[in-house]
Amino acid sequence: xxxxxxxxxxxxxxxxxxxxxxxxxxxxxxxxxxxxxxxxxxxxxxxxxxxxxxxxxxxxxxxxxxxxxxxxxxxxxxxxxxxxxxxxxxxxxxxxxxxxxxxxxxxxxxxxxxxxxxxxxxxxxxxxxxxxxxxxxxxxxxxxxxxxxxxxxxxxxxxxxx
Amino acid sequence: xxxxxxxxxxxxxxxxxxxxxxxxxxxxxxxxxxxxxxxxxxxxxxxxxxxxxxxxxxxxxxx
Numbered sequence: 001x002x003x004x005x006x007x008x009x010x011x012x013x014x015x016x017x018x019x020x021x022x023x024x025x026x027x028x029x030x031x032x033x034x035x036x037x038x039x040x041x042x043x044x045x046x047x048x049x050x051x052x053x054x055x056x057x058x059x060x061x062x063x064x065x066x067x068x069x070x071x072x073x074x075x076x077x078x079x080x081x082x083x084x085x086x087x088x089x090x091x092x093x094x095x096x097x098x099x100x101x102x103x104x105x106x107x108x109x110x111x112x113x114x115x116x117x118x119x120x121x122x123x124x125x126x127x128x129x130x131x132x133x134x135x136x137x138x139x140x141x142x143x144x145x146x147x148x149x150x151x152x153x154x155x156x157x158x159x160x161x162x
Numbered sequence: 163x164x165x166x167x168x169x170x171x172x173x174x175x176x177x178x179x180x181x182x183x184x185x186x187x188x189x190x191x192x193x194x195x196x197x198x199x200x201x202x203x204x205x206x207x208x209x210x211x212x213x214x215x216x217x218x219x220x221x222x223x224x225x
Contacts, residue, residue: 091188097187097191097202155190
């Protein structure tokens, strides 16, 4: 069966990206940190544009360009790309048993994600809900990576004990 | 599904690692199959039987 997973060494790109993204994200969220030279003009869809297709600088347009500091986007991209590379890079020997573990972990992570989302819909409002939704963008990967590596650790420990 | 993989492998004087290498899977997979925690695909079951020179039904059987 042809594997759709990334090569083994991609995890060595994924982990540094993920850790860097988490550290950067922590400072952005809790200390309002931004890198000054990352002030850029960037394309936006459905936002308030200062440049294209509008007469006033507060009008909404379908597509336009806005001034933005890219630090928070960079943190989110690092976390997302890092998570995907870590989650979906092969083991040294990637066989059908490990693929079964992956499948079970994906199902488990989807169930947990759904329960957490359900609780958020019921109990979080206004800014708390928006803040949570930012976390929810990558929480699936966190659940999946955590579960899969926990399962792997158990399997390796049991096999090693014999 | 149950199996007699461990017993037959031991009779052949073959380690889990050696069987894993011969069948192209990890040692953990052989361990999980022996413990009954994982049911192998038909392809892997046939490879194991070929390496141990046994019929499928001599190693794997229904409860």
